[in-house]
Amino acid sequence: MAVDATLPTTVISAPATSSSSSGSSSSTTKTTGIADNFQTFLTLLTTQLQNQNPLDPLDTNQFTQQLVQFAGVEQQLKTNDQLSALIGLQKTAQSTQALNFVGSTAVVDGSSTNLANGKAVWALGVSKPSTVTVTISNAAGQAVYTGNFSMNAGDHQAFAWDGRGNDGAQWPDGTYTLTATAKDASGQTTAISTEIQGVVDSADLSQDPPVLSIGGQQFTIDKVKKVVGRTSS
Template sequence: MSNINQVGASNPLDQYSIDKKAPPKADRGELGKDQFLELMIAQLTNQNPLEPKENGEFIAQLAQFSTVEGITNMSGGFDKLATAMKSSQALQASSLVGGAVTVDGQQESALRYGDLVFGTANITPGADNLVLQIEDEFGQVIESVALGPQPSGELAFKWNGLDLEVNGKWADIDYDKFETDEDGNPFPHPEGNYRFRIMGNVAGQNMAQAVSMSSRVDSVSILADNTVKLNLENGKDTTLDKVTRINHVF
């Protein structure tokens, strides 16, 4: 397994070329394409012109040889292309180091001073009375914010430990509960891990909405099978197929 922390300037695709290769040699005891052509030509040369033999089987077999050879060459080309795409994907993923990505189904996010945490939720059609709850690492609810009417589908929000923006609009936060500095400016919640959940009323029942939260990318690893793994803060990791949103580089 190798780690990537920087992106080089070279194009990862330059090292790969999809050239036609000579077809593999036939195993002994099996009729190769060249031998088959020699036999076919010999039969055509020596046959009675007044009673030509049926050559349909020869033609069908020749077509089969061509098809197999083409598939073999194509398969090798696809293997090279797949490897090139993996290398390109790894280099692209390395550009995420230091940034934040939203991971499907992850409900926790780490807050750092001066940074934002990002989240999305899939709002069920017909859901109302939506409330966003934020819990600290001890399970205590430190924020419970009414979101007001929201359309179904994806809801996006971001939080800096103090202010909450939901779908581009500022949420109504009770700032009176925060301690303030000498100028009256409120202090945000302390750094740490926070869990986010959104509850809503659906057909008379209180139902949790699917939430996905962001994490900072610390490094990128390439596994033995060429899978690209993102190593996240707090020892977590994920793969690119689980990243639902790329937020920004801090």
């Protein structure tokens, strides 16, 4: 059974004999409104200066306050433009990253993954050497395999299942869920993490953030905890 060589792997087999666009539109409308008000303010201030009474000129303090307001509006417009540019760059970077993930093996939090062509892979982690008990159930909740094995301390340790039940029967491709418990050398229960390890099949860039398809399931790009490597074609 082929399992990614870059991770320590435990292979277990039973015996054969047994809403983004609306937010963007709203932001654009607000920015346009500020820009319109800015132009109106500038026009009014200029007109006021042109038509002031030479014998009774505009009060200096009032004029200074208006200039301060003028500068504040101008700065706000520039800040909004800069923020919009930064958001655009961030979205472009996320899209590029998502595309680069396609074809790679990624690790995300989860316990359910797809059995495909007689192979399903999870990633487990324990903080100390432990004896681990795993139970694999099908989509109907029926336990199809239970087994025990030893694990060294460490995260993202690959666990592969070949789809055979305890009776040796081959289960069909589909979604399977793994539950795991761990006990240390003294028999005390210890924490164990369960993650999904699978190939990124596609990336949906129309979502914000982009959504990746991993092991037949959908995950946003921010859920990826580790990228193991690109699968060979």
